Amino acid sequence: MSEYEPELGQLSFGCPWGATEAPEYVTALLEHILCAIEIAFSNREQREWERFEDPGIDGITFRPYYWGDDAAEAALPNFVLNAQPEQEVRWYKWPGRGMSVTQDWTPERWVAWFDACCECVRVEGKKTWDALTERT
Secondary structure (H helix, E strand, O other): OOEOOOOHHHHHHOOOOOOEEOOHHHHHHHHHHHHHHHHHHHHHHOOOOOOOOOOOOOOEEEOOOOOOOOHHHHOOOOEEEOOOOOOEEEOOOOOOOOOEEOOOOOHHHHHHHHHHHHHHHHHHHHHHHHHHHHHO
């Protein structure tokens, strides 16, 4: 992995970034996770998930890009698997753009991270299913 070089907007407006550029496969893994979150959220809430809101998935901290002036809020990472908080995923304005990570991991470690994220989403889906079947 290479050192992350921020976009001009990130640099100009002081938006934080991780030390390492996210490889394309990490961007693909994250996109799959976000699509799975979209399905779980839609099933639970019976409406579409807008990526500017916290989907409320236990075990995952999701924060959309922060557009305000509060430096403390802007410094928070966009995506964290709570079981592995040392790895923060950050992006500029939307997932996939100007994406960086805090740890330089092997592909195998990323796959394990991905599996753990997917498990959090599966558990959320199961909670929704269980709640629905309990009512019948």
